[in-house]
Amino acid sequence: MKSLFPKYSKRQEGCFTIMEQKLLKQVNNLILDNSRCTGCGICADSCPEEAISVGPVGAFRRGAIEYGSAVQVDEEKCSYCGVCTVMCPFNAMKLEIDGEPSLPIVEKEGFPVYDKLAEIDQEKCVQCTKCENVCPREAIVREVPVFEGTDRCGLKKAEALRSENEFVYNEDKCTFCGLCGEICAAIDVTRKPISAETGEVTGEVKWNPKLCDGCLLCAEICPSEAIEVKKGKISKRKKNKGKVHIDKEECCTCRWCAISCPTQAITVEKLFEGEIEFHAEKCPGGCSTCVEVCPANAIYVPTPKSPADMHGEIEPNIAVNKEFCILCGACVNACPGEDIIVLKRTGLRMKGKEDSALFKSVKEKLLTSRTSKVRESKDEFGEVEVKAL
Amino acid sequence: MSEYIIKNGFVFDPLLGIKGEKKDIGVKDGKIVDASEVKKGKVIDASGKTVMAGGVDIHTHCVGPKVNIGRLMRPEDKLFRSRVKEGNTRVQMGFAVPSTFATGYEYARMGYVYANEAAMPPLDSPHIHEEIRDTPIIDISAMPVLGNNWFQLEYLKNKEFDNNAAYTAWLLNATKGFGIKCVNPGGSEAWGWGMNCTTIHDPVPYFDITPAEIIKGQMQTNEELGLPHSLHIHPNNIGNPGNYETTLDTLKLAEGVKTNNKFGRDQVLHNTHLQFHSYDGTGWGDFCSASQQVMDYVNKQKNISFDLGCVTFDETTTMTADGPFEYHLQMLNHLKWANSDVELETSSGIVPYVYDPKIKVCDIQWAIGLELALLAKDHMRCHLTTDHPNAGPFFRYPRIIKWLMSKKSRDSLLHSFKWADKVIDATILESLDRELNLYEIAQMTRAGTAKCLGISDMYGSLREGTNANIAIYNINPEDMPSDPELIEKAFAETAYTIKDGVIVVENGKVVATTPNYTVWTHVRVPDNPIVDHDIREKFAKYYTVGLENYMVFDEHVHNPRAIEVDTTA
Numbered sequence: 001m002k003s004l005f006p007k008y009s010k011r012q013e014g015c016f017t018i019m020e021q022k023l024l025k026q027v028n029n030l031i032l033d034n035s036r037c038t039g040c041g042i043c044a045d046s047c048p049e050e051a052i053s054v055g056p057v058g059a060f061r062r063g064a065i066e067y068g069s070a071v072q073v074d075e076e077k078c079s080y081c082g083v084c085t086v087m088c089p090f091n092a093m094k095l096e097i098d099g100e101p102s103l104p105i106v107e108k109e110g111f112p113v114y115d116k117l118a119e120i121d122q123e124k125c126v127q128c129t130k131c132e133n134v135c136p137r138e139a140i141v142r143e144v145p146v147f148e149g150t151d152r153c154g155l156k157k158a159e160a161l162r163s164e165n166e167f168v169y170n171e172d173k174c175t176f177c178g179l180c181g182e183i184c185a186a187i188d189v190t191r192k193p194i195s196a197e198t199g200e201v202t203g204e205v206k207w208n209p210k211l212c213d214g215c216l217l218c219a220e221i222c223p224s225e226a227i228e229v230k231k232g233k234i235s236k237r238k239k240n241k242g243k244v245h246i247d248k249e250e251c252c253t254c255r256w257c258a259i260s261c262p263t264q265a266i267t268v269e270k271l272f273e274g275e276i277e278f279h280a281e282k283c284p285g286g287c288s289t290c291v292e293v294c295p296a297n298a299i300y301v302p303t304p305k306s307p308a309d310m311h312g313e314i315e316p317n318i319a320v321n322k323e324f325c326i327l328c329g330a331c332v333n334a335c336p337g338e339d340i341i342v343l344k345r346t347g348l349r350m351k352g353k354e355d356s357a358l359f360k361s362v363k364e365k366l367l368t369s370r371t372s373k374v375r376e377s378k379d380e381f382g383e384v385e386v387k388a389l
Numbered sequence: 390m391s392e393y394i395i396k397n398g399f400v401f402d403p404l405l406g407i408k409g410e411k412k413d414i415g416v417k418d419g420k421i422v423d424a425s426e427v428k429k430g431k432v433i434d435a436s437g438k439t440v441m442a443g444g445v446d447i448h449t450h451c452v453g454p455k456v457n458i459g460r461l462m463r464p465e466d467k468l469f470r471s472r473v474k475e476g477n478t479r480v481q482m483g484f485a486v487p488s489t490f491a492t493g494y495e496y497a498r499m500g501y502v503y504a505n506e507a508a509m510p511p512l513d514s515p516h517i518h519e520e521i522r523d524t525p526i527i528d529i530s531a532m533p534v535l536g537n538n539w540f541q542l543e544y545l546k547n548k549e550f551d552n553n554a555a556y557t558a559w560l561l562n563a564t565k566g567f568g569i570k571c572v573n574p575g576g577s578e579a580w581g582w583g584m585n586c587t588t589i590h591d592p593v594p595y596f597d598i599t600p601a602e603i604i605k606g607q608m609q610t611n612e613e614l615g616l617p618h619s620l621h622i623h624p625n626n627i628g629n630p631g632n633y634e635t636t637l638d639t640l641k642l643a644e645g646v647k648t649n650n651k652f653g654r655d656q657v658l659h660n661t662h663l664q665f666h667s668y669d670g671t672g673w674g675d676f677c678s679a680s681q682q683v684m685d686y687v688n689k690q691k692n693i694s695f696d697l698g699c700v701t702f703d704e705t706t707t708m709t710a711d712g713p714f715e716y717h718l719q720m721l722n723h724l725k726w727a728n729s730d731v732e733l734e735t736s737s738g739i740v741p742y743v744y745d746p747k748i749k750v751c752d753i754q755w756a757i758g759l760e761l762a763l764l765a766k767d768h769m770r771c772h773l774t775t776d777h778p779n780a781g782p783f784f785r786y787p788r789i790i791k792w793l794m795s796k797k798s799r800d801s802l803l804h805s806f807k808w809a810d811k812v813i814d815a816t817i818l819e820s821l822d823r824e825l826n827l828y829e830i831a832q833m834t835r836a837g838t839a840k841c842l843g844i845s846d847m848y849g850s851l852r853e854g855t856n857a858n859i860a861i862y863n864i865n866p867e868d869m870p871s872d873p874e875l876i877e878k879a880f881a882e883t884a885y886t887i888k889d890g891v892i893v894v895e896n897g898k899v900v901a902t903t904p905n906y907t908v909w910t911h912v913r914v915p916d917n918p919i920v921d922h923d924i925r926e927k928f929a930k931y932y933t934v935g936l937e938n939y940m941v942f943d944e945h946v947h948n949p950r951a952i953e954v955d956t957t958a
């Protein structure tokens with residue numbers, strides 16, 4: 001008779017697939033976040049129980065199928081050890097014990113973790129917008145106030161600058177007409193209560209140097225030529241409160257931000273060392289699955305040249321920019337061709353105890369060179385099988 | 390079959406050197422025979438009339454896809470401009486681009502029995518053959534266009550001349566084509582990308598071969614195969630002021646090239662509608678004739694021939710495999726424009742055009758066409774065409790003959806122009822006193838064209854034993870009419886046209902039809918596995934049709950009459 005415990009189940013909650021092992025007193029959950037999973041298969045290579053397999057990566061990542069996920073975990077084979085959680089470069093696996101995130105294998109047995117280096121030097125960072133734009137993983141956290149350039153209700157542009165303008169106004173000439181205050185946020189015209197006793201309108205003109213950008217429009221618009229603005233030095237850029245930083249959990253170390261940063265303020269080191277080769281002559285074209293699954297946006301379909309510049313050469317069907325490739329392997333898993341993409345990892349950046357037999361075997365599997373294959377064996381239908389080289 | 394004897398006509402047969410001698414011609418069983426062999430035949434009295442062989446048109450656009458697009462896009466070409474049905478003919482529709490039936494009858498009325506369709510997109514060859522079937526009386530051949538064909542661009546680029554020859558042979562057989570036509574070499578392919586090649590040295594995009602290399606390579610292929618006709622070229626830079634330099638550059642490519650054929654042809658290059666390629670000036674303001682410069686060269690070179698492409702002052706339709714030119718034309722005149730790019734092969738365009746005598750440019754174009762003919766020293770190499778319907782419809786040939794034979798008619802038209810002074814300044818026509826004679830007209834319309842096409846053993850002559858194709862005109866060489874209009878009338882409506890021994894036109898009226906033939910060139914070449922492979926590969930990869938369906942089915946070819954060429958012997 002089958003025993004009641006452990007009891008296994010699997011369920012889907014939104015984008016999460018939740019594997020569950022219920023023991024008498026403890027509940028273990030392995031949670032796969034399908035919105036983060038890229039189908040790279042590093043979890044499958046790392047799993048000591050061979051409980052994880054890679055499925056229809058291209059179809060799933062393109063949103064062509066609604067069921068399933070890029071990887072599948074057999075909840076009964078799984079030992080809820082958390083190696084996959086440690087090794088996933090995309091923060092897509094979570095191990096929870098009794099509802100709490102937990103990684104006993106790292107804590108108790110000293111399994112190593114990625115030595116992820118992804119930092120922004122706040123001294124050099126000018127809080128521009130490029131890194132946020134190029135990051136393929138939404139790992140850039142830009143906590144910087146907004147200005148009127150992007151949001152009408154944001155800070156005034158003058159607040160971005162340090163200026164030493166001077167505002168001089170001739171009280172004798174001023175008629176308190178109020179025009180300058182109407183057009184400029186830096187000027188406030190307040191009038192005293194009027195009285196028939198004097199029959200005059202008087203008041204005060206206040207100028208806020210922080211909001212003045214030296215545009216000189218107040219002087220121009222003043223009907224009685226009572227205003228003069230002396231333009232002082234404007235220092236380049238005033239750093240506002242807030243900062244731009246990298247969410248290390250989400251960062252996949254592609255280096256898009258580091259390469260694009262205009263002030264070289266970003267340091268990122270890749271998680272893996274190695275090589276990737278694209279044999280474009282074998283790519284049939286018209287597929288671009290690899291382009292769509294690449295989590296680092298490192299693959300592209302080369303733009304055709306003007307025919308006058310072709311000189312008998314047709315652009316390759318596919319290409320990779322090695323600067324950005326993180327050697328994750330999602331492209332190899334997804335490619336329907338044969339021998340087009342060859343991935344060779346030669347090293348991993350880890351910290352912690354690397355000499356356990358378990359880690360060594362994980363490392364060996366991850367360092368196995370691979371490429372895709374057309375005819376896979378029939379027995380593992382529904383699973384991706386790559387060709388080990 | 391009936392027998393005839395054509396008595397007492399003035400016979401002009403330049404191929405036999407007969408210059409207007411009074412001579413009887415016998416017709417028996419559809420063939421020409423010595424008059425003495427006709428015993429009981431009907432007598433056709435040709436006294437006071439001119440007898441010539443049936444006319445042979447070397448360059449016309451009378452059948453095929455772009456002709457049909459021309460018919461479709463211009464229904465107004467039919468309204469009020471079609472002929473009334475006569476006798477038991479079919480309905481005849483259309484003016485500048487007549488229906489197939491109108492085309493056949495109209496040619497026959499002028500005494501023509503043969504037309505060479507100048508541009509057949511190979512992929513569309515079935516369309517050509519279907520229209521040939523429906524064109525009555527006249528025999529037709531069609532030249533596949535090759536100057537922008539991918540196979541050929543690649544073979545010639547790589548200097549694989551044998552492969553190019555094998556491919557060309559295959560294509561002629563597959564399309565039941567006649568010879569190699571080359572339109573705007575490289576430029577029509579460039580037009581696939583919206584570009585053009587306007588000199589003979591502009592490289593074709595991607596293919597990186599120049600028009601000069603294409604033309605030289607095609608001439609070499611043509612002579613290597615020994616085809617009946619030569620390379621038939623429409624050079625780059627058509628219709629632009631100053632283009633005569635490109636024309637001369639093109640013609641010079643023939644220098645030193647020797648002909649190799651068993652069909653009696655002497656030229657290696659035929660420049661079609663030379664009028665459109667003989668322009669001087671830098672723009673339409675100082676546009677003027679370059680006929681002198683061009684003819685100085687052509688007269689010296691014995692191995693080139695040309696046809697005129699004369700402007701007729703009609704509202705017509707232009708249609709050519711020169712896609713960029715037609716686009717250009719449409720940008721000038723803002724009329725309708727049709728364009729068709731044919732995969733791997735060619736392009737084409739169609740635009741209506743009005744040659745108005747009130748416009749200086751049209752008048753100069755008209756003068757240039759006539760100048761070329763009047764400056765020519767050898768009319769066996771100078772042929773009468775209008776590039777039908779580009780410079781005007783073919784049924785205006787009689788009008789051009791009138792202008793060529795009568796200075797009086799030319800001058801009165803020239804002086805009637807709105808901008809007569811400017812036109813006279815820009816041309817030399819007024820200074821040319823020459824009037825062509827009937828012998829030269831016969832050279833330009835049958836003997837010369839048949840010889841250049843390499844079919845002079847079958848057409849263009851009254852030699853005994855050939856098919857009886859005869860035109861009898863109401864014109865007396867000993868008493869030429871003083872009114873030039875009578876010349877035009879005589880050539881427009883024959884007294885008799887006889888096709889294969891059957892009287893098809895009598896007193897300008899179509900009275901009967903005979904079966905017409907499709908003339909094509911059957912070329913045997915040694916097996917060429919490389920070319921076989923390339924053909925299969927290109928069809929698998931790039932063509933939208935299958936190889937088996939591409940080749941014209943035998944039963945699709947109407948009354949084929951094959952000219953045999955064997956290079957394997």
Ligand code: SF4
Nearest residue numbers: 283287288290335337
């Ligand atoms: S390399 Fe593979 S995945 Fe990428 S486009 Fe080519 S066939 Fe598709």
Ligand SMILES: [Zn+2]
Nearest residue numbers: 448450507776
């Ligand atoms: Zn033409």
